[in-house]
Amino acid sequence: MAKRVIKGKLSSKGVQSIIDQLQDYKQDLHRKTELLCQRLAETGLNVAQAAVGESPLGKTITLQIQMETRADGCKAMLIAVGQTKANDYGTVNTLLLVEFGAGIRYNHTGNPKAPEFGMGVGTFPDQKWAFNEDGWWYLGDDDEWHHSYGVKATMPMYNASVAIRQQIAAITKEVFG
Numbered sequence: 272m273a274k275r276v277i278k279g280k281l282s283s284k285g286v287q288s289i290i291d292q293l294q295d296y297k298q299d300l301h302r303k304t305e306l307l308c309q310r311l312a313e314t315g316l317n318v319a320q321a322a323v324g325e326s327p328l329g330k331t332i333t334l335q336i337q338m339e340t341r342a343d344g345c346k347a348m349l350i351a352v353g354q355t356k357a358n359d360y361g362t363v364n365t366l367l368l369v370e371f372g373a374g375i376r377y378n379h380t381g382n383p384k385a386p387e388f389g390m391g392v393g394t395f396p397d398q399k400w401a402f403n404e405d406g407w408w409y410l411g412d413d414d415e416w417h418h419s420y421g422v423k424a425t426m427p428m429y430n431a432s433v434a435i436r437q438q439i440a441a442i443t444k445e446v447f448g
Contacts, residue, residue, distance in 0.1 A: 275296060277289055277292045277293060277296070278292075279292070301344070303446050303447055304344045304345050305338075305340060305344075305345045306446050307345075307442065307443060307446045307447070308338060308344075308345035308346070308347040309336075309338060309345075309347065310442045310445075310446060311347065311435050311438070311439060311442060312336045312338065312347035312348075312349055312435075313336065314431075314434055314435055314438050314442065315349045315431035315432065315434060315435045316334060316335075316336055316349055316431070317434075318427070318430050318431045318433075318434040319334050319349060319351060319427035319428060319430065319431040320334055320427075322369075322425040322426060322427035322430050322431075323351075323369060323425065323427045325423075325425045326369045326422060326423065326425045327422070328353075328365045328368055328369050328422055329369065331353055331354040331365040332351055332352065332353045332354075332365060332366050332369060332427075333351070333352050334349070334350070334351050334352075334427070335349075335350050336348070336349055336350070337350055349428070349431055351366050351427060351428055352366065353365035353366025353367065353368075353369065356412075367390060368422045369422065369424070369425055369426075369427060370382060370390070370424060370425075370426055370427060370428055370429065371385050371388075371390040371391050371392070371424050371426075372391070372392050372421065372422060372423060372424030373392065373421040373422045374392065374406070374419065374420050374421015374422065375392055375404065375421070376404060376406065376420040376421060377420060377421055377422065377423035377424075378391075378392045378421065378423060378424050381424065382424050382426050382429055383429065384429055392421075392424075406418055406419055406420040406421070407419060
């Protein structure tokens with residue numbers, strides 16, 4: 272952040288001037304903190320949108336940023352919501368399929384965070400076909416049978432978090448520089 276010099280005389284008018292300068296500095300610092308929060312969240316949102324767009328299930332996922340101004344700064348959250356799908360084998364959220372993948376054909380390497388959350392290829396309850404290279408058939412919402420090899424993990428939230436961490440220094444320098 273650029274160096275800011277606060278000057279004033281040691282008189283009642285001078286002290287008031289120093290107080291006013293400090294208040295201006297505080298407001299500017301708060302504004303820049305909010306801008307930093309917003310820019311970092313937007314960085315994550317852009318990456319997550321691109322990753323969601325790569326998946327055939329992308330249209331079932333919504334992404335948004337929630338920002339909250341607080342006395343001590345700012346809080347920003349990148350929120351992703353997928354649709355819940357149920358069948359004879361259980362219930363799954365499409366965001367989990369896109370984040371962690373389904374089927375070994377497209378997911379030889381899993382999401383690095385998968386073990387931490389107990390998610391990943393073959394972790395769906397009573398999973399029988401995740402490791403079948405020939406794929407499997409399922410009854411769709413349209414009452415038709417469809418063949419699938421699973422869904423590739425495009426990892427929108429993981430990739431968003433990586434991008435935010437990679438960009439934090441550069442964005443901070445831009446905002447406060």
